Amino acid sequence: MSKERHDMNGLDAFFAPRSVAVIGASATPGKAGNQVLVNIKANGYAGQVHPVNPRGGEIYGWPVAKTIADLPDGIDLAVIVLPADTTAQALRDCAGKGVRAAVLAAGGFAEVGDEGLALQTEIESVIRDTGIRILGPNTSGHTSTPVGFTSGFFPLGKLPRGRISYIAQTGNFATHTMRYIMSTEPFGVARVIGLGNKIDLDEGEALDYLGADDETDAIMMYLESFKNPARFLEVARRVTRTKPVILLKGGVSEEGGQAAVAHTAALAADGRIVNGALRQAGIVQIDRYTQLIQVAKALSMVAPPLGNRVGFIGPSGAILVTMTDLCRRLGLAVPAVEEPTRARLQEISPSYLRMRNPVDIWGSALMHGFGYAYEQALEVLLKDPNVDSVVVILMLVADAAGRPSLDFIADLAARYPHKPVMVSFSGEVDQFQATRGPLEARGIPCFALMEEPFEVLEVLWRYRQMKERP
Amino acid sequence: MSKERHDMNGLDAFFAPRSVAVIGASATPGKAGNQVLVNIKANGYAGQVHPVNPRGGEIYGWPVAKTIADLPDGIDLAVIVLPADTTAQALRDCAGKGVRAAVLAAGGFAEVGDEGLALQTEIESVIRDTGIRILGPNTSGHTSTPVGFTSGFFPLGKLPRGRISYIAQTGNFATHTMRYIMSTEPFGVARVIGLGNKIDLDEGEALDYLGADDETDAIMMYLESFKNPARFLEVARRVTRTKPVILLKGGVSEEGGQAAVAHTAALAADGRIVNGALRQAGIVQIDRYTQLIQVAKALSMVAPPLGNRVGFIGPSGAILVTMTDLCRRLGLAVPAVEEPTRARLQEISPSYLRMRNPVDIWGSALMHGFGYAYEQALEVLLKDPNVDSVVVILMLVADAAGRPSLDFIADLAARYPHKPVMVSFSGEVDQFQATRGPLEARGIPCFALMEEPFEVLEVLWRYRQMKERP
Numbered sequence: 032m033s034k035e036r037h038d039m040n041g042l043d044a045f046f047a048p049r050s051v052a053v054i055g056a057s058a059t060p061g062k063a064g065n066q067v068l069v070n071i072k073a074n075g076y077a078g079q080v081h082p083v084n085p086r087g088g089e090i091y092g093w094p095v096a097k098t099i100a101d102l103p104d105g106i107d108l109a110v111i112v113l114p115a116d117t118t119a120q121a122l123r124d125c126a127g128k129g130v131r132a133a134v135l136a137a138g139g140f141a142e143v144g145d146e147g148l149a150l151q152t153e154i155e156s157v158i159r160d161t162g163i164r165i166l167g168p169n170t171s172g173h174t175s176t177p178v179g180f181t182s183g184f185f186p187l188g189k190l191p192r193g194r195i196s197y198i199a200q201t202g203n204f205a206t207h208t209m210r211y212i213m214s215t216e217p218f219g220v221a222r223v224i225g226l227g228n229k230i231d232l233d234e235g236e237a238l239d240y241l242g243a244d245d246e247t248d249a250i251m252m253y254l255e256s257f258k259n260p261a262r263f264l265e266v267a268r269r270v271t272r273t274k275p276v277i278l279l280k281g282g283v284s285e286e287g288g289q290a291a292v293a294h295t296a297a298l299a300a301d302g303r304i305v306n307g308a309l310r311q312a313g314i315v316q317i318d319r320y321t322q323l324i325q326v327a328k329a330l331s332m333v334a335p336p337l338g339n340r341v342g343f344i345g346p347s348g349a350i351l352v353t354m355t356d357l358c359r360r361l362g363l364a365v366p367a368v369e370e371p372t373r374a375r376l377q378e379i380s381p382s383y384l385r386m387r388n389p390v391d392i393w394g395s396a397l398m399h400g401f402g403y404a405y406e407q408a409l410e411v412l413l414k415d416p417n418v419d420s421v422v423v424i425l426m427l428v429a430d431a432a433g434r435p436s437l438d439f440i441a442d443l444a445a446r447y448p449h450k451p452v453m454v455s456f457s458g459e460v461d462q463f464q465a466t467r468g469p470l471e472a473r474g475i476p477c478f479a480l481m482e483e484p485f486e487v488l489e490v491l492w493r494y495r496q497m498k499e500r501p
Numbered sequence: 502m503s504k505e506r507h508d509m510n511g512l513d514a515f516f517a518p519r520s521v522a523v524i525g526a527s528a529t530p531g532k533a534g535n536q537v538l539v540n541i542k543a544n545g546y547a548g549q550v551h552p553v554n555p556r557g558g559e560i561y562g563w564p565v566a567k568t569i570a571d572l573p574d575g576i577d578l579a580v581i582v583l584p585a586d587t588t589a590q591a592l593r594d595c596a597g598k599g600v601r602a603a604v605l606a607a608g609g610f611a612e613v614g615d616e617g618l619a620l621q622t623e624i625e626s627v628i629r630d631t632g633i634r635i636l637g638p639n640t641s642g643h644t645s646t647p648v649g650f651t652s653g654f655f656p657l658g659k660l661p662r663g664r665i666s667y668i669a670q671t672g673n674f675a676t677h678t679m680r681y682i683m684s685t686e687p688f689g690v691a692r693v694i695g696l697g698n699k700i701d702l703d704e705g706e707a708l709d710y711l712g713a714d715d716e717t718d719a720i721m722m723y724l725e726s727f728k729n730p731a732r733f734l735e736v737a738r739r740v741t742r743t744k745p746v747i748l749l750k751g752g753v754s755e756e757g758g759q760a761a762v763a764h765t766a767a768l769a770a771d772g773r774i775v776n777g778a779l780r781q782a783g784i785v786q787i788d789r790y791t792q793l794i795q796v797a798k799a800l801s802m803v804a805p806p807l808g809n810r811v812g813f814i815g816p817s818g819a820i821l822v823t824m825t826d827l828c829r830r831l832g833l834a835v836p837a838v839e840e841p842t843r844a845r846l847q848e849i850s851p852s853y854l855r856m857r858n859p860v861d862i863w864g865s866a867l868m869h870g871f872g873y874a875y876e877q878a879l880e881v882l883l884k885d886p887n888v889d890s891v892v893v894i895l896m897l898v899a900d901a902a903g904r905p906s907l908d909f910i911a912d913l914a915a916r917y918p919h920k921p922v923m924v925s926f927s928g929e930v931d932q933f934q935a936t937r938g939p940l941e942a943r944g945i946p947c948f949a950l951m952e953e954p955f956e957v958l959e960v961l962w963r964y965r966q967m968k969e970r971p
Binding site for chain 2: 138139143144146147186199200201202203206207208210211213214215253255279281282283284285286287289290291293318319320321346347348349350351352353354355356357358359360364365383384385387389391426427428457458459460461462479480481482
């Protein structure tokens with residue numbers, strides 16, 4: 032076996048496999064054992080693919096082995112898409128052929144009670160006997176876009192490559208939530224790991240791998256339990272010095288915990304780590320599922336702000352007032368600006384307005400047009416030493432005097448790379464949809480609801496404090 | 502003068518005017534004095550319209566009076582679109598011609614400091630001298646769809662008629678926020694009141710009028726101050742017995758309060774009413790601007806639930822877990838269902854799953870198809886005596902085996918009118934957009950983010966408690 036195969040923790044077999052067997056492969060569209068192959072093909076995986084099915088033949092040009100015994104020796108990864116009760120034997124057979132790692136797609140193990148637990152115990156004995164590494168069971172797979180590979184069995188198409196990675200104790204990021212991201216968000220992913228029942232590979236080891244991963248800039252996590260809390264915290268303390276680790280813990284309420292038992296057999300009570308310990312380890316916790324997507328987008332585009340002082344611009348006093356209230360609830364400051372900033376804002380505004388931060392742009396826009404007014408205001412806010420980040424709440428309506436070019440937002444933001452600029456809007460949704468594409472292509476995160484950029488900035492600010500903790 | 506003109510508080514002159522003068526009317530597109538006329542025309546107002554402009558002539562078929570003195574006597578309403586410093590004289594002239602009420606569009610009064618305050622004092626003296634009723638100044642107008650009238654000067658087009666009314670200490674609901682609603686939400690409005698500086702007509706009187714208004718089912722409010730707190734509370738205590746009154750208070754933080762002073766000269770400290778008093782008066786407070794829209798949509802479609810027990814269905818364990826956690830944070834219960842409900846859910850699911858509320862629909866959907874699985878689950882949840890409302894989190898992806906008809910959601914919801922049913926989704930955004938139109942047309946509120954139906958239900962549940970308070 033070559034040197035590269037002996038990486039620190041064996042996870043390269045999952046994330047950069049040179050050869051893959053699909054046990055339970057099928058030529059029948061709609062079956063999971065078929066969809067795995069469709070996904071592998073769609074993602075342009077360049078390694079060897081060995082479908083296994085008793086019927087033999089060929090699927091999508093790949094010759095099908097009739098049994099695991101017929102496979103060549105030393106395959107890196109097996110994706111086992113079989114019912115729970117035949118998975119253990121298949122796994123033992125794979126290990127016998129020198130397969131280094133396996134993804135176990137089947138559900139029906141510990142999460143369903145005693146009988147499943149017995150099957151899971153059997154898998155554990157194979158691991159002990161053979162040293163094979165396991166992802167799952169009860170996982171909807173994993174993805175590694177740098178090598179164009181996925182073990183997912185949900186229709187996905189080609190996953191967009193990017194520098195955000197997910198570690199999730201749920202299959203959602205290999206199924207419908209990934210489809211959500213692909214349908215509406217501009218960011219791509221590097222590695223996506225659906226941990227499933229964590230019989231072997233757990234959150235700590237996965238985090239360790241991604242912490243050292245050159246392809247990963249930020250790590251988003253969803254967990255319902257901690258398999259090895261001490262190890263997880265130790266890894267997190269290290270990783271969070273260089274990369275944001277954003278965590279949504281599921282099952283934090285008693286009723287949510289019961290739902291988690293039904294979901295992944297996670298016993299929250301056993302694995303509970305107090306929030307203080309997570310915070311000390313540099314983990315940033317969130318509590319909204321949709322923030323697993325919104326924060327990921329922001330992290331894919333901007334650096335976290337150096338402070339909590341937000342400058343913002345909006346087309347309405349009520350918006351400025353309510354977003355200021357929101358900032359205070361979130362622990363963000365809405366600072367007074369320096370005199371030159373204030374003077375310039377006053378200069379471009381009707382004299383009867385008293386300009387300040389937040390910037391009510393309406394009067395200036397009426398005088399000078401929206402494009403000019405927003406550009407001048409954004410520039411002085413970015414220049415102001417009291418301001419760490421800027422939120423631009425655009426006014427977008429179809430029949431304003433033509434939509435001005437918004438290139439200035441990305442142009443100005445590029446000159447102040449340490450000050451994140453985020454955009455939201457008031458006005459018409461289709462105008463916003465037309466606006467956000469070009470802005471996000473240039474690295475300006477755009478959000479459909481006015482509250483969202485502030486809520487995301489709060490998370491980024493907490494990460495900044497984590498990163499710089501003593 | 503006819504009997505109808507002597508309604509209790511004179512506000513019919515604003516909301517059902519038989520004749521309107523527009524002072525400062527203009528034939529020049531883009532000018533506020535032109536846009537008012539464009540809006541009146543677009544909304545199909547059937548009363549008399551009298552533009553006033555020194556040039557005379559005709560605008561959009563309406564003969565233009567050169568001066569206010571040239572107007573006929575006894576006009577119900579004047580919309581005065583003049584600079585602040587000429588507004589007072591115009592108002593006095595209007596009152597001299599027997600005009601009963603006026604909308605003052607100009608800004609530049611108390612909200613801008615001493616000089617503006619002097620102008621505002623002058624307006625006050627006209628009110629005292631003549632008894633004319635005033636909306637504003639510093640208002641972007643009001644709307645009354647039952648008579649097809651608006652005094653707004655922002656391009657609006659025809660406003661959709663509905664049974665939600667807004668009272669706002671901001672112009673947003675006559676400008677870009679109304680455009681937002683029109684661009685993406687299915688509900689219409691009855692009356693929209695931009696209070697402006699509240700020199701005369703204030704939140705209490707407006708609420709009183711809408712409380713008795715046959716066209717209004719629910720009242721959404723945005724306020725930065727209370728002009729007459731005692732009167733407001735007294736009115737609210739009465740109105741909230743029959744109609745939901747949902748309030749976002751702006752300027753609740755110190756910094757937000759400063760922004761409010763800049764915005765509407767509202768002195769939050771003077772007018773602050775403790776939240777407890779508002780609650781005792783039956784007012785439901787919210788703290789997200791976007792909920793002024795989401796809650797309005799829900800109120801336009803469903804009755805508030807009779808209890809806080811939510812049944813819900815989703816395509817993923819992690820979604821069920823995190824939404825259960827959210828329910829607990831919001832004070833909503835996720836109840837155990839009765840045995841027949843559980844048995845039926847089990848019957849349609851793989852035997853290895855332990856079915857319960859919330860309902861993990863994935864296994865059943867794989868066995869029976871998504872349409873059947875969701876329909877069966879929704880029906881038993883609605884039937885269950887432990888469930889007061891149901892949230893359906895659809896899985897929507899383009900290449901699932903065709904999108905099943907979702908008519909069953911509205912069909913079932915119609916059989917349980919006291920149990921609100923709301924929809925959200927996981928999957929692809931364009932699939933959701935295609936789905937929500939038909940559902941919302943049948944009275945099922947749909948929300949783009951999974952958290953939103955729960956957050957809205959929490960507000961509706963608080964209203965139910967308010968309504969039924971002793």
